[in-house]
Amino acid sequence: MSVPAIALAGLRKSFGPVEAVAGIDLEIADGEFFSMLGPSGSGKTTVLRMIAGFERPTAGTVALSGRDVTELAPYERDVNTVFQDYALFPHLSVLENVEYGLKVRKVPRKERRARAEEALESVRLPGFGGRKPSAMSGGQRQRVALARALVNRPKVLLLDEPLGALDLKLREQMQVELKQIQRDVGITFVFVTHDQDEALTMSDRVAVFDAGRIAQVGTPEEVYEHPATPFVAGFVGTSNLLSGSAAHQILGREGTFSVRPEKIALAEEGAPGTVAEVIYAGPVTRYLVDLDAGARMVVMEQNRRTGKSHRGERVRLTWQAEHVIEIGANHAS
Incomplete structure (x- = not known):
């Protein structure tokens, strides 16, 4: 060494x-x-x-x-x-x-x-x-x-x-x-x-x-x-944290979990919610979505399609299982 x-x-x-x-x-x-x-x-x-x-x-x-x-x-x-x-x-x-x-x-x-x-x-x-x-x-x-x-x-x-x-x-x-x-x-x-x-x-x-x-x-x-x-x-990039009842309802698991905004897609199936805000940022649009399960999620979508979701619209969110990361609450030394 x-x-x-x-x-x-x-x-x-x-x-x-x-x-x-x-x-x-x-x-x-x-x-x-x-x-x-x-x-x-x-x-x-x-x-x-x-x-x-x-x-x-x-x-x-x-x-x-x-x-x-x-x-x-x-x-x-x-x-x-x-x-x-x-x-x-x-x-x-x-x-x-x-x-x-x-x-x-x-x-x-x-x-x-x-x-x-x-x-x-x-x-x-x-x-x-x-x-x-x-x-x-x-x-x-x-x-x-x-x-x-x-x-x-x-x-x-x-x-x-x-x-x-x-x-x-x-x-x-x-x-x-x-x-x-x-x-x-x-x-x-x-x-x-x-x-x-x-x-x-x-x-x-x-x-x-x-x-x-x-x-x-x-x-x-x-x-x-x-x-x-x-x-x-939360500090390194933007992260959606799911814990408590929201994690249990959406993931069927106990604990605290992280899903990055770019890993989430607006889809026809998935966790239901309502668009609370739409933020246009040039190459991407960020959506703040209040899920029915009680969590607010940030979704980042590249601007490759013309049809956009609007504030107040009902949507569903989906992501791949491997993009859900379980995280602990303790600091490393």
């Missing part, structure tokens, strides 16, 4: 009476694109800051490539961090920004210039070294910040919601580019986000955070298709 790039054991962090991180055990493989996904206050950024050394754990350990770095300062760890605020020096050129860290480390001028140009090449910005940050787009500035972090050749790159300030189209473009860059450079990326689409698009694996704990770890497909808890089912 290879040594993980990052190993967290019993990690906890309290701020006074508030326990921000409530005990985490996690291993991240070398060369993996790993995302920490969760709402504000779930503990994901605090974990990132403890890996970086900006916060000291209340309990537990942080190891990088098998080395315990829990008590080491940030500059003593082989990691670099890219923040949402890129913090580029406006008076310096792009090339000077990228090579700044090497200059602080007293790397010879010729070497640092060559490494800075190589870093700009790796983020697809060759020839941009002479520009000032103010003359670049948001996506280009984001890549400059990435190059500045990569130029030090860290074993691990930590990214704290670096795409949050970008508009939707640019953010989607940068999601693809970040993943391609990560593959090219082969460095372990740890990406913190509250955006489920970002996590699912880019990650090899995802950890879903809830109230200072990890609710589930898995590939994007595993987390989406087989949520481990009701929280994961």
Whole structure:
């Protein structure tokens, strides 16, 4: 077994009476694109800051490539961090920004210039070294910040919601580019986000955070298709939860079950209900359907037919048995 790039054991962090991180055990493989996904206050950024050394754990350990770095300062760890605020020096050129860290480390001028140009090449910005940050787009500035972090050749790159300030189209473009860059450079990326689409698009694996704990770890497909808890089912995408009498009447089973909206079809047979709302969203239409059994279901249908159901219309819903996932109520550690 290879040594993980990052190993967290019993990690906890309290701020006074508030326990921000409530005990985490996690291993991240070398060369993996790993995302920490969760709402504000779930503990994901605090974990990132403890890996970086900006916060000291209340309990537990942080190891990088098998080395315990829990008590080491940030500059003593082989990691670099890219923040949402890129913090580029406006008076310096792009090339000077990228090579700044090497200059602080007293790397010879010729070497640092060559490494800075190589870093700009790796983020697809060759020839941009002479520009000032103010003359670049948001996506280009984001890549400059990435190059500045990569130029030090860290074993691990930590990214704290670096795409949050970008508009939707640019953010989607940068999601693809970040993943391609990560593959090219082969460095372990740890990406913190509250955006489920970002996590699912880019990650090899995802950890879903809830109230200072990890609710589930898995590939994007595993987390989406087989949520481990009701929280994961509701936070990662949209999910219809059936429980209690509704589950008993519709499924003939006891427990809590999840069915994704895109797995449900409007049909001539199935669970009866009434359309409560119709939401047109371009390529798809979402229907909110109140079932006679007492549950409200979200149905997502691609806009491939001209005849649409309308609010107040009686409909029936159907889905395949394998798309009904039983989920537990307990968190994983």
